[in-house]
Amino acid sequence: MIEVKAVEKKYGRKKILKGVSFTAKKGEITCLIGINGVGKTTILNAIMALTPINKGQILIDGKTLDKHTFEKITFIPDAITMLPHMTIAEAMEFMDDFYHCWNQERATELLGFFRLNQSDRISSLSKGNTAKVNLLLGLALDVDYVLMDEPFSGIDMFSREDIANVFTSHLIENRGVIITTHEVGDIEHLIDKVVLLDDGMVSKEFSAEEAREIEGKSVIDVMREVYQR
Amino acid sequence: MxxxxxxxxxxxxxxxxxxxFYVSSTMSAESHPEFVIKTISGNAEEIKPLVLEGSYTSSMSYVGTNLKVTSDGSxxxxxxxxxxxxxxxxxxIKDFxxxxxxxxxxxxxxxxxFFENEEFLAYATVDYRLDSLRSRDFKFHISVLNKKDGSIDSFTEEVPDSGELEYISVDDVQKVEGELYLITRNMTRNNDNFSEEAHIYTINIANQKISDHEAIVDTTNGQSDTRINVRLVETTPTEANNHLIIVKTELKVIEDMESIREEFINQEIISYNLVTKEKETIDVPELRLDENQLSFFDGSLIYFTRLDGQELVVTPYSIVDNHAGKAYSIKLSGENGHVDGQLTTIKDGKLYIASSQLNADVVVADADKGEILFRGQVTLEDSSKETRQFELYLHEIYVK
Amino acid sequence: MRNYLKLVNFEFNRVAKLFAVLLSFTFIVQVIGVIVQSKSYLNMADKKIYEEFMPKAQFLESFGHMSFFQIIRSVWFLGPIAICIAGVGFYIFLIWYRDWLGKNTFIYRLLMLPTTRLNIFYAKITTILIMTFGLVAFQLILLPVEILFMKTMVPEEFRSDMGVGELLTNMPELSIIIPGSFVELILYYGTGLLVVSVIFTAILMERSFRWKGIFAGLVYIAIASVIFILPLLLQEFVLNGYFYPVELLVLEIITGLIILAASIWMSRFLLTKKITV
Incomplete structure (x- = not known):
């Protein structure tokens, strides 16, 4: 379980996060929703210790992050994390070199799944294919948790479909996923849990299934209630 | 892979x-030629304590290497x-x-x-602050080591009457009984007139106070076209002397259109007794002071030397009975019959002579009578091996 | 350790191109220098001896022999060395900023590697060191080759031959780069390593705190410099030369090691706790 506890974060004098708390369980897809600039990416960065937080605590399976945690959790940011001159094969080799949890079989499977060409250079890829390579490098790791930052933003329709398919496949099964988005449409039906962020705080945390089945509301309906109040 | x-x-x-690179450079570092003092006549034992210091420069190199030549080689x-x-x-100093x-x-x-005798090693220096207008805060720093019990007595004493001092340097340190004598060269400034004098400060070690001070040689003079030089004659630094020998040279300054020349006018040799504080002018009528060099003073005898062709003429002069001894001459040979760059020193009644040049004579003689005890030459150990051009220049003679 | 070596190799491969460019530039320009300098000497000799009928001995008397020293002192030789120094100096900064700047966000990957983040610091500083020693080693190989070049061009009677060692002792500027003894090599480049570690720490401060970090970094550099020369200052102004030179050297080495340790500790803290992508 990933526990985010009363996290506060300032940029200069401006407080971006004013005490954010939520949890994300293994086997669930947790979606952080909020308008641009609300601090969704900052939360993911903070979980990975890629940016310091001013207050609060983040625990992964009850422990603070250290170097071993990176064999357990991976982050797929909205930007390519490999050197542009590398080919996809070289990027995969790099991952294999450093991570024990790299699963070459799964990587090959993903290559096929996304119809990517190993010898392509990263710098020559389209935005959609770049996102796919990013996903590939993250998902081919045998980790318990995957964080994804805006996996659908600025990507063409067909690539979106490909990526969305990943979420229903065995590639995601049994993992804890935190995904951020500002347009929930594509994946509304995939989400288990929703964390709505507003003005640096969690304005609502709820189970998508419960909302659907008990209250008969879609995620978008709830969002409307919260944001347009 | x-x-x-x-x-x-x-x-x-x-x-x-x-x-x-580093392995080969450490292995090939020693490629300098070996110099020896070759015996020509006399007893080679005599040069055992002799050390000649100099520098070796190969024609290939722009940087010289310092070397020592002794009876054991270089x-x-x-x-x-x-x-x-x-x-x-x-x-x-290294020994100290x-x-x-x-x-x-x-x-x-x-x-x-430094001053050293059996029981003590003394050190004195002076420091002061340089201001834009004038120097001030003249202070002596004095340390005396008692060799027996290893105790060190260190103190700082202000230089008395330093109001007009411009510059001061310590030329010699002597110790007699409980008194330390600092012989200094003081430069004073009076408006725009600078004058230099040899000064002596007597310091009582027990109470760490300057008990007395006086100018030994005053160089104040009215004429602006003459200049007076004061030089303290060096003695073996590690030996105590009750007498100081000071050479005062008066020079006439001649200003030409192009240059400034100095012409010798007069030279005086002054002996100063540290204990009695008596000053005496040594008058040696038979020695022409402008020709003779005052080469060495060993506490009781002054040795005047003069080069006469290829001969070094030595006149011992006793300051105890103010009498010049019998002059003797030592024949020297040098490169192409040319003798110059003499290095001389006297220790324990023996006169040591060497030259700054290669293949010049090294002579040890009885300092009193001039009897030659050893004659040799600084030379390459194996000249056939050495094809490179080089220059050897010896500049220091030292007897252990 | 394994991860450290992998990272060093990776960082080295990243700089390999720049490194190769510097090496070839040095090689080409220095060899051209040898040719140009030798030719100009020979042309002058030709002119004096065959056109102006100056006797050979007199020519040598007034113009001297051709020695490699003349080449070493020319801009053909020293220029590339200066460029290489500038290149390494520039890369000390680029080695960090290239991971952040532009579209490249490789820093995400580096910081998320399952290894201690200090290994990134070690790998980068090792890369700088290898690059520097690589250039020095290459110059050491190049020197005898260039000397050979000159020997084939200039006839023996016009030449005054010098070995590499001799050239270096007569060229103080060069003996900073290639010191005369191994001890000095360690001391000089150890100091260099220390300087780089301090600069790295300052860069990480900037990367952690941005504008405020620039200020903090400059303050850190200033403090480190003052501490480093503190023994010398004390010796000179407070202790009146109390320490013997050897003792002072030992003190300086200890001070240097303390600063190095402080830089590493500070960098570790910044990389794990304060860094921002």
């Missing part, structure tokens, strides 16, 4: 190249990093530093500042 090749290749090249100062760092203080490491901390490595 394929992706490591650049890295491995680079590391290999670094190790091999730098390794080879040793070159290694230009290793540590040696460069430590520097090359005079041999006397080895023997009295604590005492020698923070002491300027200048032989003049």
């Amino acid at each position: 394929k992706k490591y090749w650049k890295f491995i290749a680079t590391i290999t090249i670094i190790v091999l190249s730098i390794g080879t 040793t070159y100062d290694s230009r290793s990093f540590l040696d460069k760092l430590i520097g090359q203080p005079p041999t006397v 530093q080895e023997k009295y490491r604590t005492f020698m901390r923070g002491k300027d490595p200048l032989v003049n500042y």
